[in-house]
Amino acid sequence: MSEKNLVLYMKPSCPYCRRVMSYMEKSHIELPERDISRDPSAREELVRVGGKGQVPCLFIDGEPLYESADIIGYLAAHEA
Numbered sequence: 679m680s681e682k683n684l685v686l687y688m689k690p691s692c693p694y695c696r697r698v699m700s701y702m703e704k705s706h707i708e709l710p711e712r713d714i715s716r717d718p719s720a721r722e723e724l725v726r727v728g729g730k731g732q733v734p735c736l737f738i739d740g741e742p743l744y745e746s747a748d749i750i751g752y753l754a755a756h757e758a
Contacts, residue, residue, distance in 0.1 A: 682739050682756075683737075683738075683740070684709050684710070684736060684738055685710045685712060685736070685737045686698065686699075686709050686710070686711045686712070686734060686735070686736050687711075687712045687714055687720060687733050687734065687736075687737070688711055688712070688714070688734045688735075689733055690715065692733055692734065695733055697750070698734045698736075698749050698753075699711075701754075702753065705754075705757060707753055707757070709736075712724070714733060727740065727742070728742035734746055734749055736749045736753075
């Protein structure tokens, strides 16, 4: 994975989040994850920085990327 600062905002009950996490598991990609369903500060940060509470959201150097297909595409394109 690249040297960018990456953080995945997610919640386990979200099917789109599970799709991203499944791809990460199959591809042996490990990223910091923030579970907005268990961590109110994570949800607050997601809304404050990203402008909305939608998950999954991958922050790339502080910039939000939404939509599971776009996140998987980004991860696939930036695998080492």
